Amino acid sequence: MEMLSGAEMVVRALQDEGVEYIFGYPGGSVLHIYDALFQQDSVSHILVRHEQAATHAADGYARATGKPGVVMVTSGPGATNAITGLATAFMDSIPMVVLSGQVRSDWIGDDAFQETDMIGVSRPVVKHSFMVRDAKDIPEIMKKAFYIATTGRPGPVLVDIPKDQTAPNVKNPYEYPKKVKMRSYAPVSRGHSGQIRKALDELMKAKRPVIYAGGGVVQGEGSELLTQLAHRLNFPVTNTLMGLGGFPGTDRQNVGMLGMHGTYEANMTMHSSDVILAVGARLDDRVTNNVKKFCPGAKIIHIDIDPATISKNIMAHIPIVGPVQQVLEEMLAALDEHGGEPDRKALERWWEEIDGWRKVHGMRYETNEDGPMKPQQVVQALYKATKGDAYVTSDVGQHQMFAAQYYQYDKPRRWINSGGLGTMGFGLPAAMGVQFAFPEATVACVTGEGSIQMNIQELSTCLQYGLPVKVININNQALGMVRQWQDMQYGGRHSQSYMESLPDFVKLAESYGHVGMKITKIEDLDGAMEEAFALKDRLVFMDIYVDPTEHVYPMQIADGSMRDMWLSKTERT
Amino acid sequence: MRRIISILMENEPGALSRVIGLFSQRGYNIETLSVAPTEDSTLSRLTLTTFGNDLKIEQITKHLNKLIEVVKLVDLTEGPHIERELMLIKVKATGAQRAEVKRSVDIFRGQIVDVTSTVYTIQLTGASDKLDAFIGAIGETQVLEVVRSGVSGIARGEKVLSL
Numbered sequence: 001m002e003m004l005s006g007a008e009m010v011v012r013a014l015q016d017e018g019v020e021y022i023f024g025y026p027g028g029s030v031l032h033i034y035d036a037l038f039q040q041d042s043v044s045h046i047l048v049r050h051e052q053a054a055t056h057a058a059d060g061y062a063r064a065t066g067k068p069g070v071v072m073v074t075s076g077p078g079a080t081n082a083i084t085g086l087a088t089a090f091m092d093s094i095p096m097v098v099l100s101g102q103v104r105s106d107w108i109g110d111d112a113f114q115e116t117d118m119i120g121v122s123r124p125v126v127k128h129s130f131m132v133r134d135a136k137d138i139p140e141i142m143k144k145a146f147y148i149a150t151t152g153r154p155g156p157v158l159v160d161i162p163k164d165q166t167a168p169n170v171k172n173p174y175e176y177p178k179k180v181k182m183r184s185y186a187p188v189s190r191g192h193s194g195q196i197r198k199a200l201d202e203l204m205k206a207k208r209p210v211i212y213a214g215g216g217v218v219q220g221e222g223s224e225l226l227t228q229l230a231h232r233l234n235f236p237v238t239n240t241l242m243g244l245g246g247f248p249g250t251d252r253q254n255v256g257m258l259g260m261h262g263t264y265e266a267n268m269t270m271h272s273s274d275v276i277l278a279v280g281a282r283l284d285d286r287v288t289n290n291v292k293k294f295c296p297g298a299k300i301i302h303i304d305i306d307p308a309t310i311s312k313n314i315m316a317h318i319p320i321v322g323p324v325q326q327v328l329e330e331m332l333a334a335l336d337e338h339g340g341e342p343d344r345k346a347l348e349r350w351w352e353e354i355d356g357w358r359k360v361h362g363m364r365y366e367t368n369e370d371g372p373m374k375p376q377q378v379v380q381a382l383y384k385a386t387k388g389d390a391y392v393t394s395d396v397g398q399h400q401m402f403a404a405q406y407y408q409y410d411k412p413r414r415w416i417n418s419g420g421l422g423t424m425g426f427g428l429p430a431a432m433g434v435q436f437a438f439p440e441a442t443v444a445c446v447t448g449e450g451s452i453q454m455n456i457q458e459l460s461t462c463l464q465y466g467l468p469v470k471v472i473n474i475n476n477q478a479l480g481m482v483r484q485w486q487d488m489q490y491g492g493r494h495s496q497s498y499m500e501s502l503p504d505f506v507k508l509a510e511s512y513g514h515v516g517m518k519i520t521k522i523e524d525l526d527g528a529m530e531e532a533f534a535l536k537d538r539l540v541f542m543d544i545y546v547d548p549t550e551h552v553y554p555m556q557i558a559d560g561s562m563r564d565m566w567l568s569k570t571e572r573t
Numbered sequence: 574m575r576r577i578i579s580i581l582m583e584n585e586p587g588a589l590s591r592v593i594g595l596f597s598q599r600g601y602n603i604e605t606l607s608v609a610p611t612e613d614s615t616l617s618r619l620t621l622t623t624f625g626n627d628l629k630i631e632q633i634t635k636h637l638n639k640l641i642e643v644v645k646l647v648d649l650t651e652g653p654h655i656e657r658e659l660m661l662i663k664v665k666a667t668g669a670q671r672a673e674v675k676r677s678v679d680i681f682r683g684q685i686v687d688v689t690s691t692v693y694t695i696q697l698t699g700a701s702d703k704l705d706a707f708i709g710a711i712g713e714t715q716v717l718e719v720v721r722s723g724v725s726g727i728a729r730g731e732k733v734l735s736l
Contacts, residue, residue: 119587124598128641131587148641183736184583184644308635311628 001173006135007032007166009174010099013142014043016176019070021046021061021436023054027074028114029101032166046436046465049457051078053429055085056455059094060393060433063416066221068095068149069433075101076114079160080121084423086156087125091420092242093219095154097145102131102162118160127155135165136172147180152187153306154219188305191322191330199277199301199318200334206275207346208297209235212258212287215242215419216280216304220324223247223412226279229332233342236354238266240281241404242419249408250388255354256363259287260556261401264361264567267556269354271295271563278302280324283314284420293561303327361567363405365553372547373522375399375474379406382444382472385529390442391416391434395427395451398480401552403446425454428471432458435467442470442533449475449502449543459512462539470532471541473505476548484551488566509541520545575604576630577622577649577656577726580637581734584610584617588642592619595640601625601633605658605701605723616644616736622701622724645734653729659696659722660704661686664715666693674711681707692717 004012010033014022023046026034037045048054051073058069069089073082079100089096103112119129128148130141141159149157203209217226223246230237230253237247238258247254256263258270270276276298281287283302288294291313302309302316303324310319320327365376379402382390388408393416394400400417409415416434418426431445452473462469482497506516515538519528525544532540554565557572566572582588589608596603601623608619623633630648637643649656666674671693678685678695681703687694697707701724708716728734 120590123591123594129587133586182641185641306639308632308639312632 001175003171004174005032005036005166005168005171006132006138006161007036007168009135009138009172010142010161010166011036011040011043012174013139013176014070015040017142017146019043022070022072023048023057023433024072025051025054025074025078027078027101029075029103029163030072030099030161030166032163032168033072033099033101033161035168045072046432046461048429048461050455051081052084052425053432053455053458053461055082055096055098056088056423056426056429057433057436058096059085059089060416060430061437062089062094062096062433063430064391064413064434065437066219066413068097068146071096071098073098073100074114075103075118076116078114079116079118083122083125086122086158088418088421088423088426089156090125090127092215092418093154094156095149096156097149098156098158100158100160102160104164105133105162106164108162118158122158125156126158129158129160131160132162132165135170138165139174139176143177143180144182148185188307188321189323189326191303191320191327193330195318195320196327196330197334199320200331200338202275202299202301202318203233203235203277204338204340204342207343208272208274208350209233209342210269210273210276211235211237211247212240212270212276212278212281213237213243213246214240214279214281215246216324217243217246218412220280220305222280222324222328225325225328225332227251229328229335232332232335234344234347235277235342236269236351238262238269240287240419241417243281244404244415245409245412248410250410255358257404258562260289261405261552261554262556263363263405264554264565264573265354265357267554267562267565268357271561272353273298276300278316279328280304282309283312285313288313289556289562289564290559295562361554365550368547372520372545373525374550375402375476375546376406377522377525378472378474378544378546379403379446381525381529382446383407384526385533386442386444390414390444391431391438393417393427393430393434393443393445395445395447395454396422396424397448397451398476398484398550398552399446399448399451399474402474424451427451428455428458428469431469432461432465432467435469436465444470444472446472446474448480449473449477449499449505450479456508459509459514459539459541463513466537467539468535468537469539471509471539473541473543474546475502475505475543476546476550477502478548480548480550481552483548487551505541505543509539514539514541516541516543518543518545574626575622575624575650577620577654577724578634578637578646579649579726579734580619580621580646581611581644581736582617582619582640583642583644584615585642588617589619591640591642592637595636596623599632599636601629605721607723607725613736620723620725644736647728647734649726649728652732654726655729656700656724656726657698658701658704658724659698660707661694661696661720662708662716663692663694663718664711665691665717667691670715674715677707677710681710683707
């Protein structure tokens with residue numbers, strides 16, 4: 001058998017897993033591994049400028065491809081900088097393997113230089129973690145790490161590797177395991193057939209049904225099947241923030257995103273429904289509003305891979321634990337077998353009602369005649385310039401909501417955002433990960449002047465690797481979402497939500513070697529977008545000044561039901 | 574409602590911290606905890622008591638089951654079971670109290686395992702409420718020190734928690 005050092009084993013395991021890219025930053029504890037990486041070329045290492053960005057880049061890569069993202073960081077600060085990225089991936093169930101260096105085994109616990117108990121620090125934000133206690137275990141640990149990260153409900157897995165376990169002079173036999181067997185980990189592979197049939201019966205009887213599709217549909221490769229099912233049944237579909245693109249955004253049956261900033265029609269449809277088919281969704285607080293007032297007349301069918309998600313916030317009447325794809329497949333087969341029809345008459349009336357809601361309060365905003373442009377206009381211009389076919393990553397705040405509301409995602413994995421953790425600084429590094437995965441694709445990062453500054457150093461990484469990401473900086477000179485809440489709930493006292501001393505983003509972009517554009521007038525917007533996206537091989541930073549007073553609507557009213565919403569600054573339901 | 578959850582888990586470093594961490598992280602409470610390896614040295618048996626309604630306990634058990642190192646678990650309070658806790662208790666025993674304490678120990682079927690001229694050290698096993706009752710019976714003023722092992726439990730009859 002081949003004899004390898006621990007460091008070589010780590011790298012070989014990455015090769016055996018078919019890893020294309022590893023995002024990372026070197027440091028003392030991982031130098032042996034970096035040396036082993038140097039001596040091969042099948043795994044490309046991407047040098048970021050901050051470890052947090054490494055995790056978000058790997059995360060963006062994973063969201064766009066479905067393959068696990070891989071990260072390497074050194075011990076201590078390198079490892080702790082990766083925590084936000086781990087937590088981001090954990091909340092959104094993204095498969096990721098993070099390798100962190102650790103101080104020598106015999107120094108652990110001695111408060112050695114750059115020592116942090118990374119297993120302990122990361123515990124609440126990883127699916128699982130391993131510490132290498134013997135170099136011989138590296139192949140098995142790596143295999144398990146990838147297996148756990150990618151199966152069941154996916155999530156990040158951490159492997160903490162003390163430096164001595166990677167020492168170049170200690171060689172051990174290497175054989176990468178073909179299979180993993182773990183007596184304590186057996187993700188569900190099939191939903192319960194009886195439950196699936198029961199659910200189908202309920203769907204056939206439904207008079208006011210709705211399909212509520214979450215991130216699990218995207219991550220679980222269930223989009224096509226869900227679309228088929230929705231079309232067969234002619235049911236309305238609403239997507240969560242994480243589920244956008246899981247059902248085509250421009251489809252007539254799509255009533256838009258639901259929840260806190262969901263469309264009027266989506267929230268009304270949910271509230272008035274008699275059967276909700278929740279697929280790969282968590283029924284979390286950004287969707288349900290007050291759980292006690294949640295959809296009072298609805299029976300809930302809940303499909304999810306994670307049993308702990310079912311009946312956590314809202315009791316499910318028919319729980320189905322299983323992979324979204326397999327359950328939907330079986331449901332479609334059962335539908336064929338059933339041969340029956342849903343209640344077409346009732347559905348006709350239901351659609352009339354929904355179309356009525358659409359007409360009354362479809363997505364809209366007021367434009368300024370002479371004043372500053374609106375952030376919504378920027379997203380619409382982006383949609384037009386990219387013909388709705390870009391990968392769009394976002395940061396967190398108002399711009400994120402506008403990008404979710406006004407860009408129609410027709411395909412899964414096109415909309416990439418930190419929905420669960422809400423991590424500012426996610427957008428640019430995530431866009432890098434997407435661009436690495438699809439070098440020819442159009443990748444836009446919709447951000448704001450607040451969020452972009454949380455990882456702006458990655459403009460340097462983009463230059464190093466020639467990533468032609470388009471940064472759409474929706475600049476309202478304020479932390480817009482904070483400001484909106486302060487307007488609505490704190491008497492307009494804008495405590496620390498104003499951004500003074502903004503950099504000149506055009507010069508900043510240029511100093512990083514990119515193209516910068518500043519747009520202040522609506523009449524320049526479309527032309528500038530065309531120009532930016534025509535620069536196929538350059539990163540373009542578009543600094544677009546918008547109305548700082550704009551709010552995101554609709555907005556659910558706290559502690560109300562799903563249908564209690566502000567529709568503008570003055571109208572409410 | 575009080576529940577006894579018994580967990581069979583991998584006897585590996587870090588496994589215990591994950592179980593404990595889960596409770597603090599999700600706002601659940603651990604009342605008692607006892608853990609030791611089983612006859613199979615690769616497995617540990619952890620028994621904990623907690624309080625909660627059915628919904629909360631269901632969430633707790635689901636989340637525990639998701640932990641990679643947890644192999645199997647059971648809520649013992651769902652069925653007939655035997656519950657034991659060991660208590661070592663040091664009490665003042667002087668003058669007339671000596672005989673009084675001795676009588677209480679006999680009534681509760683405990684044993685005096687160490688004696689000085691002023692102190693008895695008593696060993697007592699039983700369900701938690703029996704141990705509480707003993708402390709009540711001898712009067713709290715007598716008590717110098719209490720050590721309790723936390724609850725261990727096992728199902729009655731044929732039912733076993735094993736691989």
